[in-house]
Amino acid sequence: MLKLISENRAFDGVQRVYSHRSEACDCDMTFGLYLPAEAAFGPVPLLTYLSGLTCTHANVMEKSGAQRWAAEEGIAVLFPDTSPRGEGVPDDEAYDLGQGAGFYVNAQNAPWSSHFKMWDYITKDLHGALAELPVDLERQSITGHSMGGHGALTLAMHMPERYRAVSAFAPIANPTQSDWGTKQLGAYLPQTEWANHDASLLMADRGFAGPVLIDQGTEDQFLDLLRPESLAHAMTARRQAGEFRMQKGYDHSYYFVSTFMADHIAFHAEALHG
Numbered sequence: 001m002l003k004l005i006s007e008n009r010a011f012d013g014v015q016r017v018y019s020h021r022s023e024a025c026d027c028d029m030t031f032g033l034y035l036p037a038e039a040a041f042g043p044v045p046l047l048t049y050l051s052g053l054t055c056t057h058a059n060v061m062e063k064s065g066a067q068r069w070a071a072e073e074g075i076a077v078l079f080p081d082t083s084p085r086g087e088g089v090p091d092d093e094a095y096d097l098g099q100g101a102g103f104y105v106n107a108q109n110a111p112w113s114s115h116f117k118m119w120d121y122i123t124k125d126l127h128g129a130l131a132e133l134p135v136d137l138e139r140q141s142i143t144g145h146s147m148g149g150h151g152a153l154t155l156a157m158h159m160p161e162r163y164r165a166v167s168a169f170a171p172i173a174n175p176t177q178s179d180w181g182t183k184q185l186g187a188y189l190p191q192t193e194w195a196n197h198d199a200s201l202l203m204a205d206r207g208f209a210g211p212v213l214i215d216q217g218t219e220d221q222f223l224d225l226l227r228p229e230s231l232a233h234a235m236t237a238r239r240q241a242g243e244f245r246m247q248k249g250y251d252h253s254y255y256f257v258s259t260f261m262a263d264h265i266a267f268h269a270e271a272l273h274g
């Protein structure tokens with residue numbers, strides 16, 4: 001059951017925030033949902049945006065300007081949180097492990113395995129919760145930033161029947177070869193599972209049948225950790241159809257994300273309305 005936390009009118013639609021109980025994460029979770037005006041008349045297509053390290057559902061909702069473009073295209077945008085939270089949920093002193101850093105996996109190692117099941121949260125609990133809202137679950141696609149770009153790419157490549165298109169802003173592209181990856185995958189999962197959560201390895205192995213769009217800033221302060229070159233190489237080696245754009249001068253921040261948000265929403269709208 002969903003609990004409505006807030007509702008604000010935006011671009012003729014509504015920006016809502018809900019909380020609900022997640023069985024997978026064994027705690028209450030919060031998410032944002034933007035519904036365009038069209039949702040008053042029937043289910044609209046749904047784009048999920050997964051956020052990066054340290055974020056809650058709120059960063060992208062407040063800083064990316066996504067609502068304007070979603071309203072123009074008549075699509076809903078879902079903004080999930082990045083981890084389980086609350087008392088009793090394990091955490092780490094570092095910003096990039098534990099709460100705010102769920103990495104979109106189902107943790108198998110203690111102490112994380114008790115709550116950190118973000119893969120199941122997104123694909124099962126949240127999916128189920130959306131059934132009572134005016135979104136068309138047969139028309140979905142996915143995007144994300146940084147850790148969320150990693151989540152978007154890995155989810156899309158594992159579930160192409162659910163997601164028609166995938167895009168990413170500065171994704172963590174090759175986590176098995178990066179400190180943004182080995183640290184978290186190592187904490188959460190046995191090493192035999194890592195390759196299932198590495199976008200470059202999945203791209204080389206299986207690719208994605210639908211459209212793909214990646215944007216990466218050339219002045220991103222985390223380039224060495226993100227390893228975009230591994231994903232670009234995997235895409236070209238596989239002859240994956242898609243666009244990989246190196247955007248001159250942009251860093252890792254929401255100034256970068258908001259600059260290209262219109263492009264990404266138009267890209268998804270084309271796949272979702274088609």
Ligand SMILES: N[C@@H](CCC(=O)N[C@@H](CS)C(=O)NCC(=O)O)C(=O)O
Binds near residue numbers: 055253
């Ligand atoms: N706090 C970290 C960086 C974390 C970071 O840049 N997070 C990105 C996603 S990976 C973000 O979106 N932060 C929240 C924001 O800008 O609103 C550091 O100082 O090294």
